[in-house]
Amino acid sequence: MAAGGTAARPYRRIATEEAWISAELLALYQGMLKEGSAGHPCFDSLWRRYGLGVSERCIAVRERMLDLGARRIGDMDAAGIDVQILLLTTPGVQLLDAETAIALAAVSNDQVGQAVKAHPDRFAALAAIAPQAPQAAAKEPERAVTRLKLKGAVINSHRRGEYLDDRKFWPIFEAAEALHVPIYIHPNTPPPDMIGPLLARGLDGAIYGFAVECGMHLLTIMASGILDRFPKLRMVFGHGADRVLSAMDYPYQYVPQEVAAMERMPLSDQDKKAFFQSNAESVFKL
Numbered sequence: 001m002a003a004g005g006t007a008a009r010p011y012r013r014i015a016t017e018e019a020w021i022s023a024e025l026l027a028l029y030q031g032m033l034k035e036g037s038a039g040h041p042c043f044d045s046l047w048r049r050y051g052l053g054v055s056e057r058c059i060a061v062r063e064r065m066l067d068l069g070a071r072r073i074g075d076m077d078a079a080g081i082d083v084q085i086l087l088l089t090t091p092g093v094q095l096l097d098a099e100t101a102i103a104l105a106a107v108s109n110d111q112v113g114q115a116v117k118a119h120p121d122r123f124a125a126l127a128a129i130a131p132q133a134p135q136a137a138a139k140e141p142e143r144a145v146t147r148l149k150l151k152g153a154v155i156n157s158h159r160r161g162e163y164l165d166d167r168k169f170w171p172i173f174e175a176a177e178a179l180h181v182p183i184y185i186h187p188n189t190p191p192p193d194m195i196g197p198l199l200a201r202g203l204d205g206a207i208y209g210f211a212v213e214c215g216m217h218l219l220t221i222m223a224s225g226i227l228d229r230f231p232k233l234r235m236v237f238g239h240g241a242d243r244v245l246s247a248m249d250y251p252y253q254y255v256p257q258e259v260a261a262m263e264r265m266p267l268s269d270q271d272k273k274a275f276f277q278s279n280a281e282s283v284f285k286l
């Protein structure tokens with residue numbers, strides 16, 4: 001076990017943004033790619049490679065993303081990750097029609113809830129929700145948190161170019177605040193009216209487009225008054241500049257040596273404990 005057990009160090013390593021996908025959602029994505037039916041040009045840039053690619057890497061990413069059991073835990077052991085927080089991968093159910101999205105979010109949450117129940121010391125999870133149906137999206141976290149023991153909800157940033165500063169989405173924030181759980185904004189590829197110059201240079205995805213898109217989303221939320229209206233709301237923004245929470249972004253990024261490199265950071269054990277463990281425990285109430 002390369003960077004394995006916790007016995008030798010005074011903290012657990014919690015990776016807070018680890019991706020999974022259900023077989024149903026992957027099949028829907030693959031159909032949308034083949035038919036060009038997403039109705040959203042940015043979906044192609046985000047998913048064509050991993051959705052349909054036949055290279056060894058693409059196949060491995062798909063297999064790892066589908067696994068919520070032994071293979072994933074084996075990879076965590078090999079990399080020295082004690083706990084993964086599981087997020088239905090971007091863009092989740094957000095491009096589907098509202099009825100399908102609501103149903104698939106609930107089924108996905110049931111499925112990941114089972115994995116957490118089977119491996120409570122290795123997995124925690126956030127709920128998928130369908131922001132295109134704001135009232136349903138505001139209800140699902142309660143079911144997911146109280147019944148399935150999930151730790152918050154993930155929204156994959158803009159929904160067909162709509163940002164969460166739009167008041168129709170605010171019931172979602174109200175629900176999260178009332179439940180005392182965070183909303184995790186995971187980046188998305190930028191919407192059509194933003195992606196042009198990035199796409200032309202191959203900079204549209206995680207390399208930079210995610211940071212542009214999610215950074216703007218953060219600022220729209222700060223400027224909208226959401227944080228004044230819901231002062232106890234906690235939000236997490238993925239792929240940010242300040243990695244105050246540790247994440248691997250498995251399986252998109254899976255370099256087993258990554259933890260060892262982070263361990264070489266010139267930080268005290270106390271700061272490493274905050275980075276790897278206690279910040280995540282505080283935000284997600286683990």
Ligand code: MN
Nearest residue numbers: 017186238249
């Ligand atoms: Mn990610």
